[in-house]
Amino acid sequence: MSSVVSLDSYISRAKRANTHVAKQVVLADFLRDVFGVQLEDLIPGIEKKIGSRILGVKGRIDLLYSDVVFEVKVDLERELDNAKEELKKYFQALLEVNPKGEAGWYCN
Numbered sequence: 001m002s003s004v005v006s007l008d009s010y011i012s013r014a015k016r017a018n019t020h021v022a023k024q025v026v027l028a029d030f031l032r033d034v035f036g037v038q039l040e041d042l043i044p045g046i047e048k049k050i051g052s053r054i055l056g057v058k059g060r061i062d063l064l065y066s067d068v069v070f071e072v073k074v075d076l077e078r079e080l081d082n083a084k085e086e087l088k089k090y091f092q093a094l095l096e097v098n099p100k101g102e103a104g105w106y107c108n
Contacts, residue, residue, distance in 0.1 A: 027070060037065065047062065071083045
């Protein structure tokens, strides 16, 4: 893990990544390089199935790592409202399972 990381590199790569999977790869690289999180540690939380009895919904979280939810969008400007709605569902579902709360990020 490098002691100095240029965020510009990740931002540039994320902008060029034009698919959902490509953006997830950039995110995984960022988490590895900045926080030392290995891919093996992320795999169990990729496309994590979740459901809320209160809202009556089911879905898949793009990435759940520890207590952090990542919702990845190919075009965040266009998909921002959808990202917010997805995170609301995910947070409610997680709150039903784990009442201590979670944190979330939008990724573009």
